Amino acid sequence: MNDKAQIHPTAVIDPAARLGEGVSVGAFTVVGPEVEIGDGCQIGPHCSFTGPTRIGSGNRFIGHCAIGGEPQDKKFAGERTELVIGDRNVFREFVTVNRGTGNGGGITRMGDDNWLLAYSHVAHDCIVGNNCVFSNNTTLAGHVTVGDWVIISGFAGAHQFCRIGDHAFLGMGALVNGDVPPFTMVGGNSLGRPRGINSEGLKRRGFDAERIAAIKRAYRTLYVAGLPLAEAREQLGVQAESSDDVRQLLDFIDGGERPLLR
Known part of the structure; x- marks a missing residue:
């Protein structure tokens, strides 16, 4: 003492x-x-x-x-x-x-x-x-680089040099071998895959309905529309003109060494 x-x-x-x-x-x-x-x-x-x-x-x-x-x-x-x-x-x-x-x-x-x-x-x-x-x-x-307000569930993990963006959520047992964009929810059970956006987490952190809707639209462009990544990026560039959150998502896509988790 x-x-x-x-x-x-x-x-x-x-x-x-x-x-x-x-x-x-x-x-x-x-x-x-x-x-x-x-x-x-x-x-x-x-x-x-x-x-x-x-x-x-x-x-x-x-x-x-x-x-x-x-x-x-x-x-x-x-x-x-x-x-x-x-x-x-x-x-x-x-x-x-x-x-x-x-x-x-x-x-x-x-x-x-x-x-x-x-x-x-x-x-x-x-x-x-x-x-x-x-x-x-x-x-x-x-x-590995992990942003702010990220939640990683039990027994989950990330490959070398992966990035996990702000407000992302990894489900139980999710193993990611690519970059996880901001706001994205990754499903568990072995090799993780995107399963939508982390809507509940965003609500808890004060994101209003308009911001969440813009993020959902960007997610659909990136993951649901079936577009090649280059074409999806072009559409995200247009959406980013009216949403700082989409701009953050677009900047993240352009900045990594690992492929984007898709």
Whole structure:
């Protein structure tokens, strides 16, 4: 115990680690060098933190989390890479989040107000936005980008280099091998496929009927009309003139390395 943080006597804190005000650390947790943990973070028992890792304020690590470990990549040769985590995230039991790789940008990054439920895994060089929910056993391979307000159901996951757009929803067991556009709902049961838009989620986040109708029209153009992607993009360009949401969808389509999930 000290004035700066509440440390269980069995925890091991490297002298080179930096803990903010009001941090609590549970039994048998290990915090290594080059780890920075912000004010008010709560760390449960049997967690490990490996640096270089920077963690913001108000995060909760419930127990048995492995944060900032080496990337699971055979090409990793010990180069200096980082993990950066924002504020007010919750990491449930046995969550793992790895640092980046030297040839993948060197950093894994997570924003604010995310919930990662038990056994979730965020691999090297992933970028995760804000207000996401990763249900139990969610798995992101390396270099995956996840937008804001994304919900991923249990046992679902994403292939390397995939992108998942804002407000998307992946059903239970959905495994995606292509980019998931914003607002899209992906059906579960093995290889995921688009199954409409996330209407309920959009309503809960304050999207009005007009905005949702424009997104539905764009979805039908992209997925229901049977158009080649190039022709669908042309029609979306017209629709985007009167809808910022459709413009976001169109910009997403034009920006990825993986094929669009269709």
